[in-house]
Amino acid sequence: MIHLTIEALRPFEEATREVSAEKHVSVSKVIPLVSLLLRAAAATERQGSSLATELALQCQRRFRGIETFHSLAASTFLDIRFKNLAFRDRDNVETMKKRMLTEMQEVHQPTSESPPPGSTSAPVPSSASAPMPRFASPVTPASTPSSAPATAKGGIWADFDIQVLSAQQHRSTGTDALIEMRRYLEEKLIPRDQDPLHWWQEHEQTFPSLSRLAAKYLGFIASSVPSERIFSKAGELVSQRRNRLKGENVNMLLFLNKNL
Structure with missing residues (x-):
């Protein structure tokens, strides 16, 4: 009887120590720990422990909708040690990802006029003394056409240039956010004993929008x-x-x- 009681309570002691940490990210561990507690309680319940049965019922009642809390779900997803592997309901993952895509577009808006970090687009030369682009046509300055856009002249390409500008702005928000999230999902998980904040510090330029959200959501549990x-x-x-x-x-x- 005492042995079953100890076995039923041991996972809860370990979970309490994990979420009480002060020097490491702890909020992203809540959803994984709840899932592990439910598994541990179910395993002990099969051994005939009435305490484990009650613990399992209480966990189901208290943590039933924990994956629907966006702050907890986002922190778990942005923890490179867990991502979406710790979720029990995939529908909650998709709901969280849709909301996160919206947040990524919002944090990307203030810098949409400037090229994002890691962009392959080259800056426009500011003077005639700037080096010639690698694949530029060897024309003399006298024969070089005016660099003013066609939209300013009202030429035949005006409507097309407006469409191109609109498409570029659209890509810089929604499409770039979706591509960035897909690249993040393709990243390998790191060992559980490593620091996710250190990983984000190294990959901040690779994932500019997600890194801002990681700084927002990866923190500690207030206790x-x-x-x-x-x-x-x-x-x-x-x-x-x-x-x-x-x-x-x-x-x-x-x-x-x-x-x-």
């Missing part, structure tokens, strides 16, 4: 655990034998104890 740890340390520092410490000295000792 009282850090403050409780500090109070526990304070109780160890200030005891009956050390009750004459000044408040400022206690603060310095707590700071050193916590950060060294």
Whole structure:
């Protein structure tokens, strides 16, 4: 009986330690941990543990719609250790991806006038002394036609140039976001003990829009655990034998104890 109780509670202890971390990303682990807790509770339930049965029922009741919370779903998807592998319902993944594509277009809008990082388009030379493009026609400056666009002259190409400009602007938002997400989905998962923030720092230029969303969603779970740890340390520092410490000295000792 005690053995089954320990086996039923052990996964919950491990999950609590995972989400109580302070120095690593923890919010992206919520959905994977809920899925693992449900599996562990079901496995222990098959061994005849009534506690595991109750734990499984409570998990189903409390975490039934956890994948529909966009902040949690987005953080899990943007964690290169998990992506969409940790979701139990694929419909929730598609819903989250549609909303994320919209967010990618929104973060891309302010920089739509400038070429995105990694773009293959070359800058336009600002003066006649600039080097000639690799595949430019060898014409003399005197025979070079005016560089003014046809739209400014109202020529026969005016309507076509407007269509091209509209297509370029459309591609710079929706199409580029979709291509960027597909490339991210093709990336290999990294080991679970590695830091996803470090990965995003290295691939920021490759995924300019997704990297901004990763900085927004990859964070820590707000809880009282850090403050409780500090109070526990304070109780160890200030005891009956050390009750004459000044408040400022206690603060310095707590700071050193916590950060060294």
